[in-house]
Every structure is written in structure tokens, then in C-alpha cells.
Amino acid sequence: KAGVTQTPRYLIKTRGQQVTLSCSPISGHRSVSWYQQTPGQGLQFLFEYFSETQRNKGNFPGRFSGRQFSNSRSEMNVSTLELGDSALYLCASSLEYGKLFFGSGTQLSVL
Amino acid sequence: AQSVTQPDIHITVSEGASLELRCNYSYGATPYLFWYVQSPGQGLQLLLKYFSGDTLVQGIKGFEAEFKRSQSSFNLRKPSVHWSDAAEYFCAVGAGTSGTYKYIFGTGTRLKVLA
Numbered sequence: 001k002a003g004v005t006q007t008p009r010y011l012i013k014t015r016g017q018q019v020t021l022s023c024s025p026i027s028g029h030r031s032v033s034w035y036q037q038t039p040g041q042g043l044q045f046l047f048e049y050f051s052e053t054q055r056n057k058g059n060f061p062g063r064f065s066g067r068q069f070s071n072s073r074s075e076m077n078v079s080t081l082e083l084g085d086s087a088l089y090l091c092a093s094s095l096e097y098g099k100l101f102f103g104s105g106t107q108l109s110v111l
Numbered sequence: 112a113q114s115v116t117q118p119d120i121h122i123t124v125s126e127g128a129s130l131e132l133r134c135n136y137s138y139g140a141t142p143y144l145f146w147y148v149q150s151p152g153q154g155l156q157l158l159l160k161y162f163s164g165d166t167l168v169q170g171i172k173g174f175e176a177e178f179k180r181s182q183s184s185f186n187l188r189k190p191s192v193h194w195s196d197a198a199e200y201f202c203a204v205g206a207g208t209s210g211t212y213k214y215i216f217g218t219g220t221r222l223k224v225l226a
Binding site for chain 1: 203
């Protein structure tokens with residue numbers, strides 16, 4: 001069974017641009033959540049989707065948005081990029097509560 | 112507000128030595144607690160979880176954790192560390208109501224293992 005797939009693996013953008021990250025969950029997993037990982041800050045929860053509905057949202061500005069498609073694939077969008085958005089963005093899918101399966105992440109660098 | 116504190120940013124132990132990684136949480140209700148490990152170049156993997164019942168939880172790779180409600184702690188232990196255990200470890204608490212849980216992670220503890 002394929003794991004959680006995130007694309008692209010690396011991204012370099014400049015301030016003010018926007019970016020879209022993609023996540024394909026494990027087959028059968030309907031819950032997809034997103035996290036921002038930065039050194040010293042750990043993982044910060046962005047949002048979680050279940051069956052195309054956002055169930056939960058973290059404390060991030062409105063520039064961060066997401067969506068989930070009917071096949072459970074999810075995308076995350078960040079508009080008007082800032083230098084501080086440079087981070088590893090992790091996607092996780094789950095079938096049961098508590099057991100998250102993480103992808104390898106998308107490393108975003110904002111110049 | 113819910114929070115998780117991992118007071119040790121870095122820990123170095125010798126191979127074969129015992130290990131304890133500390134985790135303290137703040138949560139008003141009965142917490143759901145987890146430990147995840149992130150090995151270099153790999154995604155995070157669940158080591159173990161506590162929902163209820165026995166406060167000593169066994170996980171994969173020989174790890175265990177003990178829930179102590181009076182101390183608001185969920186420390187991770189391993190009796191004998193292997194070089195392959197070098198990684199970053201994250202404690203997390205599940206917060207919310209049924210069906211809408213989110214996970215709050217600590218800032219992580221990076222483990223270095225000396226040969």
C-alpha cells in the first residue's frame with residue numbers, strides 16, 4: 001500500500017508569490033491534516049479535512065487555506081508569501097484517531 | 112489553552128544506555144497522548160499512544176511511556192538505546208471533541224547516540 005505522497009518535495013519562491021502544495025493520502029484514509037514544521041517551533045497544526053469538509057483549523061492567518069477533493073487528495077495554498085513562511089510542510093492522513101501517517105513533506109523556501 | 116512542553120531540546124546518550132525523554136502537557140480534560148519519531152530524511156512515525164487504562168504503554172522499537180496524571184507528564188523511556196534511535200522525538204496531545212480532534216505537538220527533542 002502506497003504511503004502519503006506529497007508534491008513537490010522542494011519549492012523555492014519569492015516574497016509575494018503564492019504556492020500550492022499537494023498531498024495524496026493513503027488509500028481509504030478520509031482524514032487529511034497539514035502541519036508546518038520549523039526548527040525550534042515543532043509542528044504547528046494548520047487544518048484538517050475529512051470528506052471534503054474542514055473539521056478543524058489552527059491559528060494561522062487567512063493566507064493559508066486548503067481544500068480536499070472527493071478522492072481525499074488535499075491541497076494547501078499559501079498566498080502572498082512571507083519570509084517567515086519558509087518551513088517544512090507536512091501532510092498526514094489517518095483512518096483511526098491518533099494514528100497519523102505522515103508524508104515526507106514539502107520544503108518551502110521563500111526568498 | 113492546551114500545550115505540550117518538551118523541556119530538553121537536545122539529549123546525548125551512549126549506545127546501550129537508558130533513555131528518558133520528558134513531556135509535560137496542559138489540558139483540562141482527559142488527554143490523549145502520543146509520541147512520534149522523525150528519523151533523518153523520513154516522515155514522522157507513531158511510536159505509541161495513550162487513550163485510557165494502563166498508564167504504562169508499550170510501543171514499537173522497544174519504547175514505553177508512562178502517563179502520570181498528577182504530574183501532567185507522559186515521559187518516553189527505553190532501557191537500552193541503539194545507534195538507530197538517533198532521531199527527533201515529538202510528544203503530542205489530542206485536543207477537542209469527538210470527531211474534531213486536533214493534535215498539539217511539542218517542539219521536539221533531538222536525540223544523539225554516541226557509539
